[in-house]
Amino acid sequence: MHADFIQFADAVCAQAPGTERISLAFSAESTDFIRFNRASVRQATHVEQRYGSVSVVADGRRATGTISLSGDLAADIEALLAERATLIAQLPLIPRDKYLLLPPAPASSQRTAAGKLPTAREVMDAVSKHAAGTDLVGFYAGGPVVRAYADSSGQRNWHQVDSFLFEWSLYRSGDQAVKSSYAGTEWSDSVLAAKMAQARHQCELLARARKTLAPGEYRVYFSPVAVAELLGTLSWGGFGLKAVKTGVSTLIQLHRGDAALHPSVTLTEATAAGIGPSFQDDGFVKPDAVPLVAAGRIAGNLASPRSAMEYGVPANGSSAEESPDSLAMAAGSLAQAEVLRTLGTGVYVSNLHYLNYSDRQACRMTGMTRFACFWVENGELVAPIAVMRFDDSFIRMFGPGLVALTDTVELQPDNATYGSRSLRSISAPGAIVDGLRFTL
Amino acid sequence: MDFLKLERNAKHAAPACDYWSVRGVVEQSERLLVREDVAEAPARQTDAGAMVSVVRDGAMGYSATSDVSEAGLKRAFDQATALAQSASGRSVFDYRKLALPAAAGQYRSPNERPVAQLTLGDRFALLQQVCASANLGDAIVDRSASLWTTHTEQLLVTSGGGRVEQAWDFVVPGITVVASANGDTQTRSSAGQYNGFCQQGGLEVLERAGFAGDGPRVAREAIELVHAPNCPTGEMDVLLMPDQMMLQIHESIGHPLELDRILGDERNFAGTSFVTMNMFGHYQYGSPLLNVSFAPDLREQFASFAFDDEGAPATREWIIRQGILKRPLGASLSQARAGAMPGVATARACSWNRPPIDRMSNLNIEPGDATLDSMVASIESGILMKTNSSWSIDDSRNKFQFGCEHGQLIRNGKLAGVVKRPNYRGISASFWRSLSMVGDASTFQVMGTPYCGKGEPNQVIRVGHAAPACKFSGVAVFGGAN
Numbered sequence: 050m051h052a053d054f055i056q057f058a059d060a061v062c063a064q065a066p067g068t069e070r071i072s073l074a075f076s077a078e079s080t081d082f083i084r085f086n087r088a089s090v091r092q093a094t095h096v097e098q099r100y101g102s103v104s105v106v107a108d109g110r111r112a113t114g115t116i117s118l119s120g121d122l123a124a125d126i127e128a129l130l131a132e133r134a135t136l137i138a139q140l141p142l143i144p145r146d147k148y149l150l151l152p153p154a155p156a157s158s159q160r161t162a163a164g165k166l167p168t169a170r171e172v173m174d175a176v177s178k179h180a181a182g183t184d185l186v187g188f189y190a191g192g193p194v195v196r197a198y199a200d201s202s203g204q205r206n207w208h209q210v211d212s213f214l215f216e217w218s219l220y221r222s223g224d225q226a227v228k229s230s231y232a233g234t235e236w237s238d239s240v241l242a243a244k245m246a247q248a249r250h251q252c253e254l255l256a257r258a259r260k261t262l263a264p265g266e267y268r269v270y271f272s273p274v275a276v277a278e279l280l281g282t283l284s285w286g287g288f289g290l291k292a293v294k295t296g297v298s299t300l301i302q303l304h305r306g307d308a309a310l311h312p313s314v315t316l317t318e319a320t321a322a323g324i325g326p327s328f329q330d331d332g333f334v335k336p337d338a339v340p341l342v343a344a345g346r347i348a349g350n351l352a353s354p355r356s357a358m359e360y361g362v363p364a365n366g367s368s369a370e371e372s373p374d375s376l377a378m379a380a381g382s383l384a385q386a387e388v389l390r391t392l393g394t395g396v397y398v399s400n401l402h403y404l405n406y407s408d409r410q411a412c413r414m415t416g417m418t419r420f421a422c423f424w425v426e427n428g429e430l431v432a433p434i435a436v437m438r439f440d441d442s443f444i445r446m447f448g449p450g451l452v453a454l455t456d457t458v459e460l461q462p463d464n465a466t467y468g469s470r471s472l473r474s475i476s477a478p479g480a481i482v483d484g485l486r487f488t489l
Numbered sequence: 490m491d492f493l494k495l496e497r498n499a500k501h502a503a504p505a506c507d508y509w510s511v512r513g514v515v516e517q518s519e520r521l522l523v524r525e526d527v528a529e530a531p532a533r534q535t536d537a538g539a540m541v542s543v544v545r546d547g548a549m550g551y552s553a554t555s556d557v558s559e560a561g562l563k564r565a566f567d568q569a570t571a572l573a574q575s576a577s578g579r580s581v582f583d584y585r586k587l588a589l590p591a592a593a594g595q596y597r598s599p600n601e602r603p604v605a606q607l608t609l610g611d612r613f614a615l616l617q618q619v620c621a622s623a624n625l626g627d628a629i630v631d632r633s634a635s636l637w638t639t640h641t642e643q644l645l646v647t648s649g650g651g652r653v654e655q656a657w658d659f660v661v662p663g664i665t666v667v668a669s670a671n672g673d674t675q676t677r678s679s680a681g682q683y684n685g686f687c688q689q690g691g692l693e694v695l696e697r698a699g700f701a702g703d704g705p706r707v708a709r710e711a712i713e714l715v716h717a718p719n720c721p722t723g724e725m726d727v728l729l730m731p732d733q734m735m736l737q738i739h740e741s742i743g744h745p746l747e748l749d750r751i752l753g754d755e756r757n758f759a760g761t762s763f764v765t766m767n768m769f770g771h772y773q774y775g776s777p778l779l780n781v782s783f784a785p786d787l788r789e790q791f792a793s794f795a796f797d798d799e800g801a802p803a804t805r806e807w808i809i810r811q812g813i814l815k816r817p818l819g820a821s822l823s824q825a826r827a828g829a830m831p832g833v834a835t836a837r838a839c840s841w842n843r844p845p846i847d848r849m850s851n852l853n854i855e856p857g858d859a860t861l862d863s864m865v866a867s868i869e870s871g872i873l874m875k876t877n878s879s880w881s882i883d884d885s886r887n888k889f890q891f892g893c894e895h896g897q898l899i900r901n902g903k904l905a906g907v908v909k910r911p912n913y914r915g916i917s918a919s920f921w922r923s924l925s926m927v928g929d930a931s932t933f934q935v936m937g938t939p940y941c942g943k944g945e946p947n948q949v950i951r952v953g954h955a956a957p958a959c960k961f962s963g964v965a966v967f968g969g970a971n
Binding site for chain 1: 527528529530531532533534535536537538548549550551552553554555556557558561565568569571572573575576579580581608609610613617630631667669673674676752753754756757758760761840842843844846879880881882883884885888890892910912914916942945946947948949969970
């Protein structure tokens with residue numbers, strides 16, 4: 050596929066009369082999607098898709114067109130050239146864009162990571178074998194994913210990774226379940242078997258009588274998965290330069306110096322440690338790391354090329370949305386083995402669900418507990434809890450409310466498959482927080 | 490894509506099997522945005538491809554391809570056949586027991602004045618004018634006007650002789666303004682930052698939205714909000730306008746009534762439902778004033794169609810009648826899995842590269858007989874809320890918390906001052922029973938969203954929600970932290 054990309058990149062990105070820059074962003078995937086319900090196959094789908102986004106720039110104007118590609122090289126080149134011609138014809142109708150910024154110097158890159166992926170039948174066989182007799186509901190997505198970029202300055206970027214993500218929930222009854230995942234590039238039946246056995250064991254804990262909590266403040270442990278949910282919400286409007294400049298950033302209190310996070314909180318857009326490409330769709334190269342919060346205080350923002358022009362700062366590889374693709378929270382010092390003892394009496398939150406802001410200016414979030422969350426007394430898991438709604442400020446939870454971060458981080462690949470498989474990830478430790486406000 | 494050629498290629502490439510289908514989709518869209526009077530690069534997209542399905546040995550397999558040549562479809566059919574064979578004997582359902590639809594027909598959106606009547610330059614000029622009109626002074630720190638138009642064509646051909654051709658035109662206008670003063674910042678939008686006003690049609694949709702003249706109103710209300718006090722806290726009546734009712738319907742009626750969700754398909758992702766199979770026919774979902782319809786025939790509404798994406802003819806049905814739960818949002822397969830439970834034609838896919846699942850489509854609350862004035866007059870202490878800004882609900886679709894952009898106090902039967910950050914929370918199973926007044930047709934508005942997410946693989950799809958203003962009694966209300 051890389052050879053095909055180079056051929057149509059050379060054809061499409063050849064300089065056309067009257068244009069200053071032509072670029073091509075390319076994405077493709079060949080994916081097996083398999084849904085399971087009650088340990089049986091609910092839906093099995095194979096998807097072959099390729100998209101090319103052509104951009105033409107002239108006289109301070111830009112137009113972009115994205116088309117689906119068939120995989121037939123000659124036909125795809127013809128289609129992309131036709132799209133390019135349409136865009137060039139449109140340019141005079143488009144107002145000049147004073148915030149248009151193009152990549153500075155060509156910076157090419159190539160990464161191809163081959164994996165060992167199972168066939169769809171092997172995945173179904175594994176579930177039949179290891180989840181027999183259980184109420185497993187889950188989803189497997191696997192296959193190669195490509196992101197690429199080329200432009201008329203000669204830049205060529207290629208990122209191809211073979212990967213899979215299998216997430217499943219083992220239900221005991223009603224809404225009581227243990228959620229697990231297995232992600233990687235090399236599928237191993239024995240690793241899956243071990244994870245499945247662990248989930249079965251955890252599921253047994255749900256057999257204990259369920260405890261219903263009254264609304265109020267609780268000391269909690271957020272698992273790394275739960276912390277990643279909170280950070281995912283924070284990524285929605287927390288770190289972008291435009292959001293800061295227009296006052297809508299959910300971390301605006303930190304920017305104004307009205308509040309700070311706990312000194313142990315460090316957040317970084319850690320591209321080099323993530324699973325995504327080192328370039329964005331407009332061809333800007335992402336630095337290995339962009340500090341966002343250091344020792345509890347703002348250390349930087351994500352600046353898209355457009356915001357960089359508008360606000361007069363350097364671009365730092367962000368996409369137009371200015372949300373992180375590879376957000377990483379640094380580990381703390383609490384050993385995992387000490388989590389329950391340090392929590393003492395409170396709530397062990399394994400998963401959170403459906404987070405949103407209830408007050409963006411105050412960075413106040415609301416959401417639900419989900420799956421296997423437990424009441425803990427004196428360092429012992431006592432009972433599963435009925436789902437609870439929380440409504441609390443992230444700045445309070447990870448500011449004065451933060452007791453400890455665990456000493457290891459877990460990388461959570463984004464499970465989103467809207468339109469295409471996501472290459473985003475969040476890496477986070479677990480966290481013990483005092484006084485989490487449960488409201489309903 | 491030439492649909493006749495697709496049909497011919499599919500018939501040549503289809504395997505010998507119990508059932509097959511091919512669903513070709515061509516979707517062309519354009520997104521325009523002017524922010525702070527500066528036009529951003531227009532983004533065009535043409536997305537074309539086909540999904541084939543095959544039933545073999547009691548299981549179904551799907552395969553999607555953008556190569557719709559005979560050879561490309563043959564490869565896709567081979568993939569789908571292999572998946573069906575792999576799933577055979579371990580499928581959630583024996584597809585041999587299901588007669589999938591085989592209807593023939595057509596559908597086309599109403600489109601009185603196609604958007605293409607305006608040139609690209611004219612479309613930008615309109616957005617420039619709307620964006621500029623929202624500039625009401627220094628308190629306005631950000632303003633944008635956007636227009637998203639889409640034309641979609643779809644052909645479904647099935648082995649049983651089904652042939653359904655449908656074409657839609659979608660228009661999504663948007664105005665968003667940010668005001669800052671007194672150390673606070675507030676965002677106000679024309680009908681929701683995630684596009685509450687979206688309909689099928691052409692330029693007439695912009696006229697129904699009042700798009701060209703709405704910028705000053707949105708900006709004025711943004712300024713009002715930054716100077717307003719926070720919404721008070723307490724138990725009180727709330728009067729929800731249609732651009733919040735759409736979200737209330739969506740999250741706490743629509744999702745819990747999706748039959749595939751009740752059957753457990755979504756438990757790993759979107760969640761389960763507090764609704765169980767044995768509730769249909771008698772469960773008191775809401776007060777007797779609650780009448781909810783599945784309405785694929787409201788012509789301008791966002792998710793109107795004549796057939797679902799499996800080819801089942803779509804007809805209007807009561808989902809909740811006088812407060813009693815009647816039938817779920819479940820299409821042919823889910824109905825069969827649920828033991829021939831009556832449902833609705835609502836198996837839909839977001840595009841060619843995703844298989845159909847149960848969706849909401851148009852799910853509406855029918856008007857009652859109360860005027861807006863009479864509803865306000867009936868409230869001693871309460872809040873009128875407009876335009877959703879925040880939404881969260883548990884995985885059983887019961888404990889919810891929603892926030893709105895704009896609130897207005899109601900004191901002693903009269904509208905009083907504006908309040909910011911109005912939020913409320915409740916439990917679906919009891920909330921709808923507190924519905925105490927339903928607005929008449931003069932309060933009814935046709936809303937929707939392009940962003941209903943569900944399914945694994947994920948699918949974001951268009952849904953419509955039309956509703957009158959509705960009054961709920963004794964609701965837990967609260968405001969912001971500042």
